[in-house]
Amino acid sequence: MSVSVLIRSLFAVLPVALFVSFMPAASAADEDFAALVKRLQAEKPKFSTRQQGLLAQRYDLADRRAAGTTMSRGKPVQEGVRVKLPAGMTWDRLAALSPEQIKERQLWPAGFLPLPHPHHEAGGMIFPKFLIDETKKQTDRDLTRFDLDFDLPDHLLPEFPAAIFLTTRPDLGDVSQGKLVTLTNFHELFKDILNPKQLEGLRLLVTPFPQQQFNATDDRRSVKASQGVACLDCHANGHTNASTHTVGDIRPNEHRHRIDTPSLRGVNIQRLFGSQRALKTVEDFTEFEQRAAYFDGIPADAARKGTNVLERGSQVHFMAEFQELLDFPPAPKLNVFGKLNPAKASESEMRGQEVFFGKGQCASCHTPPYYTDNQMHNLKVERFFKEVTINGRKASADGPIKTFPLRGIKDSPPYLHDDRLLTLEDTVEFFNLVLELKLSEQEKKDLVAFMRVL
Structure with a gap:
């Protein structure tokens, strides 16, 4: 069967909407990367002023x-x-x-x-500057977006780096040593208090993987090609730094919610994951994030930008096991x-x-x-x-x-x-x-x- 006949056969049996969702982004098809950067940087002050005006009004x-x-x-x-x-x-x-x-x-x-995303029409992951600076200092990985900045002032956000408390070692208190846990220091900080499976789970949680705005394609939102985003970039030290995004499972775009990054503390006692998705296990949520939420729920983007398909038994379970050790602070x-x-x-x-x-x-x-x-x-x-x-x-x-x-x-x-x-x-x-x-x-x-x- 020829390729053209095969394509006609597929269109005959599959919904048109499926193919529409796999169309490449217009910016990637019609605009080279240098032009994209120039255009979005020029638009950036307008949307920043709009958002700051809204915050000041509210x-x-x-x-x-x-x-x-x-x-x-x-x-x-x-x-x-x-x-x-x-x-x-x-x-x-x-x-x-x-x-x-x-x-x-x-x-x-x-x-x-409802509070809009810093640029709701564009959406995507956006990080406070203190997280960007410390991540770049430790790992030389830049989470800066050229098209927009985080909107809320630092004094209204969680402390950074956050304390880390473990259900398995409450005698140790805060085990963070005042440091942001990254790929460069996780082993040094945890090698003596985690078992090898938990340590591997933590390694995966601090490993960056491609994401909609941070990847190597020519429609990304970082100036340099990016390794991507790690789970603990938003859930810094297993807590939260108030990084935000827009949910990937609502359409049309104007109905999508800005996301509050919840703390991972106390994951072990929770039975629902995602503010509205009601996923039943942290394993489900971890796999969902990598396969779908990282790419706004667009399978074609996930495939093109480099989705990280985690293996359930040797990766997802390991990540979940570490997350379920994260305890609430003492009360x-x-x-x-x-x-x-x-x-x-x-x-x-x-x-x-x-x-x-x-x-x-x-x-x-x-x-x-x-x-x-x-x-x-x-x-x-x-x-x-x-x-x-x-x-x-x-x-x-x-x-x-x-x-x-x-x-x-x-x-x-x-x-x-x-x-x-x-x-x-x-x-x-x-x-x-x-x-x-x-x-x-x-x-x-x-x-x-x-x-x-x-």
């Missing part, structure tokens, strides 16, 4: 540090509600209105709408059931626990000791606003989202599945409205105090 981005509380390695926790209210409105007055009234009068705070005020020890907790923290398990209804989803029910819940936030497109992101119904664990939550800003909430105070105001709780000002403060010691 949030108070000031560096305001909470007294007496830090993340695990000492970075100050940011305090205060950062979402800006509509002119003339107060949180109490807003909470007194029904969802229908808020929607009709368009009073839903802009900062509670000295909690007892073995995950609740406060009255002898160690403050009055405010004790009152906050009472709100959490009572009026606040938080424990309906976030059950101790790890403060997750391992289920999906639909908050139906679309009750409060009319559909609107913001910087390329259509704000509409989000659908069900998994319950993320709250253990160690103060170490993992910003919050919600798309980073729209910058502080714990923001999350309390958000859920006070969404769940129609009518919390008092003191109850809100006490609830934040409780979550900071989880």
